[in-house]
Amino acid sequence: MLLNQFLLLGAFLFSTGVYGVLVRKHTVLVLMSIELMLAAVNINLVAFGAANHTVAGQVFALFVLTIAAAEVGIGLAIVLLIYRNLRTADLDDLELLKD
C-alpha cells in the first residue's frame, strides 16, 4: 500500500470538515464537522506510525481521541447552555457580541 492513499483520504476528510464548519448553521452540526477533521488527523497519525514501524502514531492517535471526547462533552454542554438561555442553537442567531 502507498502511504499517500491514506494521507490523501485524510486530506479529503479534513477539507470536508472545514467546509462543514464554514457552511453549517446548527451548532451540533459544526461540532460534527470538527469531529470529521479530528478523525482525518487520526488517520494521518496512524498511517505515519504504521509506515515508520513505531507505536508513537498509535499513542498520539489515542491522545487525540481523548481530547476529541472531552471537546464534544464540553461543546455540547455549552450548546445546551446557549439553547437554554436563547431558545435557539443556530449560529446565525447568536449575535449578542455583534451589536
Place this chain on the structure above:
Amino acid sequence: MVAENVVFGIIAAAMVIGALGVVRTKNIVHAALYLVVVLAGGAAQFILLGQEFVAWVQVLVYIGAVIVLFLFGIMLTRAPMHPKESLDNDLRWPGAAVALFLAGILGGLLVKTFHADKVDIIAPTRTDAVTNAIFTKYIIPFEVVGVLLLGALIGAVVLARKD
C-alpha cells in the same frame, strides 16, 4: 497487495460518501448516522494498517460514546427533524471554494512529498507494545490527558446543571 488496495478503495469510498453526507444532508439525525459511517471506516482503515488497539478504541469511544452524546445534543436542543429552511448559511459557494483550495494545496503537497513512500505491514502492532509505550515513555502526556479529562468532566457538569 491487490486485495489490500481493493479493501482500502471500498472503505475509502464509503468514508467519502459518509463525509459528504455529514456536510450535505438536510436531516440532523442523518448527519450523525453518516458520521458513524466515517468513523467506522476509519476504524477499518486502522485494522488494515495493522493497528488494532486504536481501531477498537475508536469504535468504543467515538461510535459508542461520542455519537450517543451527539444524538442527546440533537434531542435536547430540539433540532428540527424536517426543517423548512436549509441547515446551511448563505456561504455555501465561498465555503466550497475554501475547502477545494485547501484540498488542492494539501493533495498537491502530499503527492509531491510522499509519492514514493510505502506502508508495508510486517505484523500487526500488538496491544502490549502500545500500552508499554503509554506507561513508560509517554507517561507524562498520559497523566496530563487524565487531568484534562477530569477537568472536562467537572466543567461539563458545572455548565450543564440547572441552578
